[in-house]
Amino acid sequence: MKSKITLKELAKLLNVSVSTVSKALHDSPEISPKTAERVKELAKLHNYRPNPVAVNLKRSKTGTIGVVIPNISNSFFARVLSGIEAQAQEQNQQVITYISNESLEREKQICDMLTSGLVDGVLIAIAEETHKKKEYDHLFSLVDYDIPLVIYDRINVEIPADKVGVDDEQSFYDATNYFLERGIKNIGIASAIHHVGIGKLRIKGYEKALSSENEQQMACSTDPALLRSKIHNLIANNKVEALLCTDFESTILATRIAYEEKIKVPEQLKLIGYISKEIAEYLTPSISYIEQHPVEIGSTAMQLLNNRLEGKYAPEQFKESIIATSLMHLESTKF
């Protein structure tokens, strides 16, 4: 039961003032080497550690940053968090985690807490519901309160904040080209998110890569049953030799339909999905995927925030950092 020792207690034991102890521990040149020595020795003996709450109060900061995550079961976000955490450790920041569960309501509550001075800055991936309803007032209120804000992953929104995202269009442009270069002409798209920003961008990349002689083949729907029948139509009738899936749902649906219909992947159908490494690797066959480098997204976001906190950027002028994706080849794109 070593109970924590304070500066005051240390001072009493040493018969010096609190200020002297504090300065000695901070290697202030004001203090004589002899005193400094004595102080440090006793501090070490008692394993003195400054009370972080007191230090923070004095410094008028919290030493913590808030991270808002829409859905932690999504391993993309889990890995973003790990990138944030690693970077935060290096900068000696504590990470407070909030999970919005993709709910606007919850996100509002969280932002409300956050404006009360719990954290020095905020990293957020905006909930889907929020994007759908385009209700961003709670985020603007963070800005109003001068809480530095970095938006990651879903950055297609007009909020004055630093942003870290992914080049969605380029990723699908590259993926489409990968097939074209190998002589595959019938390339299809499956999407459950064709109506939202990132979905549109991915599809745009696909369209750009196709030349006029290649027919566009799309299976898009937000309705699972409808999407299933559209994908089924595309792949069971041999309309496409390769399928690009813009999201988790369509990827899983495609692999499942192939499995059920005994369509051999990659022999009869090549597949690229937008899913996390964790899932992609363990499917049978494993599914080639577009790696978004979530850990890097997280650490970049954290670095941006820290530079912002340290005043390294001009105020009212925001950074946008785009992390390049990589096409990761597993079994489903074997030639």
Place this chain on the structure above:
Amino acid sequence: MKSKITLKELAKLLNVSVSTVSKALHDSPEISPKTAERVKELAKLHNYRPNPVAVNLKRSKTGTIGVVIPNISNSFFARVLSGIEAQAQEQNQQVITYISNESLEREKQICDMLTSGLVDGVLIAIAEETHKKKEYDHLFSLVDYDIPLVIYDRINVEIPADKVGVDDEQSFYDATNYFLERGIKNIGIASAIHHVGIGKLRIKGYEKALSSENEQQMACSTDPALLRSKIHNLIANNKVEALLCTDFESTILATRIAYEEKIKVPEQLKLIGYISKEIAEYLTPSISYIEQHPVEIGSTAMQLLNNRLEGKYAPEQFKESIIATSLMHLESTKF
């Protein structure tokens, strides 16, 4: 740019003392209704929020708890975290997340930080490396510093702390019986963790359920190549009709070998794995699994910690809470 207003500023604007403002906002009976009214009105107007750092310093607490997670990409832990977070919100606690990456070294660093007074209590799942090396000093030092500690998930360790775990033995006892009751006699085990606590318990459950007439068939190894060949031997040669896998690695290996050898699951081989819902559902075929209810583990752990913090439990007397598992049937156990 609403900058935060303080009690002092509020007091000045109202021409009353800081103490009066503070009391009014806390509905102290000492304050006249009229004054209380005035104070609250102005506070609301300026959207006054007490500075949490100052409040915490005054209360000698931090208002935060630390959560140590071995590996956030493992969706089991991600979901535990979400259970913790949800419960913490209800109790108005902030959750600071630390990721040990299964590293003893990192875990030590984290515990060292944690003893400096950053948090009121700690929830930890101990890293694998730590368990392997049986080095628990850093955890004992948390106890020494009187920081309430709850150990979750990997609780087979002699540390004086509250614990929340899973009934590993029972889960496999039930799973084995599930097959026995349906007339399956040749039931095998695959394990990459047969040498560690939870692995042993699971295997023990299996052994208990088997009667003397049932032969034990085990494929156990920590070496992936060896484990693969052992599992292969078990399932490719029809030695078992059902296979129980004690962990993620053996489950994935078993599904993959079945896929490669074109062994039909569940027709020729039934499988039960110890993997997370997120993965189990998306495999083809989907794999029946033992659900450990991670969200509940998290919220239970958080509740235990909070009761401990509130002094609801006798000191030196520790709670151990076991969350029952459920056998979730997906395609791989269809009869």
Place this chain on the structure above:
DNA sequence: CTGAAAGCGCTTACAG
């Protein structure tokens, strides 16, 4: 009913 004072544990400009 109101306010001055002490104190949570620290840091730092200032006086001596």
Place this chain on the structure above:
DNA sequence: CTGAAAGCGCTTACAG
């Protein structure tokens, strides 16, 4: 070189 004082923003026992 050392220490008293002020202050970070709050709460609360106490005096009036």
